[in-house]
Amino acid sequence: MRKSTVFAAVMGFLTLPALAQSPAVSRHPDGTGDPDATTCRPPQPLPASHFSGPQVCKLNSQWALLRKNGEDISADGKSIIPEVKSGSAGMHCNMVGGGASTGGQMVCQAQ
């Protein structure tokens, strides 16, 4: 009993600071907030691949600089690319309904 209490206390002590420091996550970080805080973009699908790239974590000041210059980080996290404006970015489209002879309907949703 006593051992488990000590263990729980130690674990709580070790994990709480880590949780408190976990960076914010945003699909489209725009650099708002504390410039020295980190915001992570979740993995994005790599072009022409079934795999996703890594999570990309940058300081808000870095995201802000990218947005100011109309830029973004590539899905593989390795390079800076021109920013794709929202509306076309992250849309996943599928044909829904329709048969062999009748046309279906294109349904797009944000990823």
Place this chain on the structure above:
Amino acid sequence: MKHRRRIFVLLLLAAGGRALAQDAPRPVPTENVTVTGIKDVDQAVTKFVGSMTVPTRTADKIARWKQGICPLTAGLRPEAVKFVTRRVKDVAAQVGAPVNDRENCKPNIEIIFTTTPQALLDNVQVMYPFVLGYHDNSAQAAQLAKVIWPIQSWYSTATDDLRGNVVIDMARRKGMPMTLDMPVASASGGGMQVMASPTVTMNIPDAQIVNVTGSRLGDGVSSDFHHVVVVAEPAKLLDHEIGTLADYIALLALAQTVQPEQCQELPTILNLFAPGCTAPPKALTNVDLAYLRAVYKMTATTTARGQRGEIIYQMDKSLGAEK
């Protein structure tokens, strides 16, 4: 190692291969400027060294190259690229800086000619902020990344301790939190007394272990260059010959130097872009070479004050001998 290759690719991309049309390069001899016109050379040298040298923030030492330099130039025609790279290596060899002469050496000095220097530095700030040099926060990083001069340099330094452990100078170190229990000093009884108890706990986040000698003359720690980036904007350099630019770049690449905002009394190529200089030298002068030689002769592990003293002594000696 991977990091360095990536930086180079980024810089090359940013340079965009925009070549600068230049005359065919030709070697520029070092300018022999006599400093007899100056009333007090010693004082001028002291002022020069005091205003030009920048100790590192982490070790408070004047940094220099410990590993062999491997310059790489981009954004010029191939012959100009070769010329600038060669000139930086030649100057390094002349002043006693280590040179890596292997053909496929890993670049540690990147000299980029680009029409969009600020865009390049913005990208560096996002992808490789450590290249900008030591900074504590994003505001300082943004300040460092501002392009002010037609040719400007950025220094990434490392601290080399007594046992040869090398750590890149960064505010966000990957150290470990350390807690120290220190005895409390009390002010009772007219003087400071150290009491056995109680103790006060000091929390040091990101603590780094550095091996030092404990001597006041030299702690065994030195500052080395890890990576130097020199960025030049061709449109602002059309009035200058490639040889002059190569010499200016060589000085920036071999010593962390403050680019002067006013004309220096001593003849130096650093006056090239300083406002108010009527006839700046068009090549490295004997003052510049004396300065570089002194930087590569000084004791790496002594204090910054001691290092400055050594540089002044060496410069006085070599310039005095020419009088």
